[in-house]
Amino acid sequence: MDPDKDFLALDHQVCFALYAVNRAVTARYRPLLAELELTYPQYLVMLVLWEQDQAGQVCCVSDLGKRLRLDSGTLTPLLKRMEARGLIERQRSLSDERVVTLPLTAAGRALRERAQAIPEQLLCGLDIAPERLTALREELRSLLSCLDGPAPSG
Amino acid sequence: MDPDKDFLALDHQVCFALYAVNRAVTARYRPLLAELELTYPQYLVMLVLWEQDQAGQVCCVSDLGKRLRLDSGTLTPLLKRMEARGLIERQRSLSDERVVTLPLTAAGRALRERAQAIPEQLLCGLDIAPERLTALREELRSLLSCLDGPAPSG
DNA sequence: CTGATAAATATTGTGCACAATCAAAACGTG
DNA sequence: CACGTTTTGATTGTGCACAATATTTATCAG
Numbered sequence: 001m002d003p004d005k006d007f008l009a010l011d012h013q014v015c016f017a018l019y020a021v022n023r024a025v026t027a028r029y030r031p032l033l034a035e036l037e038l039t040y041p042q043y044l045v046m047l048v049l050w051e052q053d054q055a056g057q058v059c060c061v062s063d064l065g066k067r068l069r070l071d072s073g074t075l076t077p078l079l080k081r082m083e084a085r086g087l088i089e090r091q092r093s094l095s096d097e098r099v100v101t102l103p104l105t106a107a108g109r110a111l112r113e114r115a116q117a118i119p120e121q122l123l124c125g126l127d128i129a130p131e132r133l134t135a136l137r138e139e140l141r142s143l144l145s146c147l148d149g150p151a152p153s154g
Numbered sequence: 155m156d157p158d159k160d161f162l163a164l165d166h167q168v169c170f171a172l173y174a175v176n177r178a179v180t181a182r183y184r185p186l187l188a189e190l191e192l193t194y195p196q197y198l199v200m201l202v203l204w205e206q207d208q209a210g211q212v213c214c215v216s217d218l219g220k221r222l223r224l225d226s227g228t229l230t231p232l233l234k235r236m237e238a239r240g241l242i243e244r245q246r247s248l249s250d251e252r253v254v255t256l257p258l259t260a261a262g263r264a265l266r267e268r269a270q271a272i273p274e275q276l277l278c279g280l281d282i283a284p285e286r287l288t289a290l291r292e293e294l295r296s297l298l299s300c301l302d303g304p305a306p307s308g
Numbered sequence: 309c310t311g312a313t314a315a316a317t318a319t320t321g322t323g324c325a326c327a328a329t330c331a332a333a334a335c336g337t338g
Numbered sequence: 339c340a341c342g343t344t345t346t347g348a349t350t351g352t353g354c355a356c357a358a359t360a361t362t363t364a365t366c367a368g
Binding site for chain 3: 030065075100
């Protein structure tokens with residue numbers, strides 16, 4: 001078979017490229033985040049909570065889940081670990097006791113200062129034009145909206 | 155602060171777009187692969203083994219690890235599950251007893267037929283021009299080679 | 309007010325990822 | 339040959355992801 005037409009060839013799979021790059025990027029983050037004692041998913045959670053905090057808002061678990069596209073099975077234990085480290089609290093809402101709000105502690109808010117340097121630290125080791133990354137990001141966001149569409153029925 | 159310059163904003167992070175798209179893509183694969191009783195990483199392993207098999211070669215664990223960029227801590231239990239399902243065997247090499255070779259069983263080889271349809275099934279639900287995916291794949295591959303470079307020393 | 313339904317989170321179980329460590333086998337050098 | 343190093347894979351432990359299910363609370367129809 002013409003190898004250029006072998007749709008099962010690993011090197012022809014966008015999905016594998018995505019999978020490999022995703023892991024390579026998080027591997028780049030890992031040592032930087034280790035200094036903050038954060039894992040990569042925990043860092044993403046902090047990004048959301050910092051954003052909401054600066055807007056004067058408090059996030060709850062379902063807000064976080066929608067934003068990061070993660071469910072409670074992933075978030076509940078992750079948030080408990082972050083609570084144990086003193087970065088956040090987990091408080092049942094008084095107005096709706098189903099809801100768990102996630103206010104930042106002082107330590108959690110303070111950690112943002114130390115995180116400020118991370119995006120630049122990550123980039124400066126890479127020798128990639130920032131415009132390429134912006135273009136990639138927009139392409140990925142566009143793709144994500146396609147992927148959100150309905151799955152094929154069959 | 156100008157929100158366009160907030161480097162900690164989640165929506166400005168390429169890494170999050172990558173993370174979200176990667177999970178969305180594997181979620182699209184999941185129901186298709188479920189029919190073959192494969193997980194997504196197991197499917198990637200089969201892609202490599204099918205390729206090698208068609209080239210008349212037998213893969214070992216370290217070959218697989220280099221190709222997929224996964225270590226034995228990930229591969230060993232995954233391969234044991236695939237062996238238990240009768241898709242592959244795990245045989246100590248006679249010439250070098252450190253090496254575990256991974257020949258396909260007849261069932262493993264036969265599964266390729268049923269997998270042939272998967273790439274097309276995935277695409278046909280998506281309404282994305284194939285050229286965009288090719289371009290994205292090449293951009294990701296280029297990025298991967300940058301990421302393989304040396305990490306910043308500090 | 310009551311029963312049905314929906315929403316928000318928690319729990320359990322499986323399967324990756326990856327760091328760290330280990331053990332066995334092979335290899336290289338003196 | 340002996341000793342130190344490298345290669346290969348297995349093991350252990352932690353932390354995501356996600357399916358399936360359960361639990362609690364809220365909401366809504368009648």
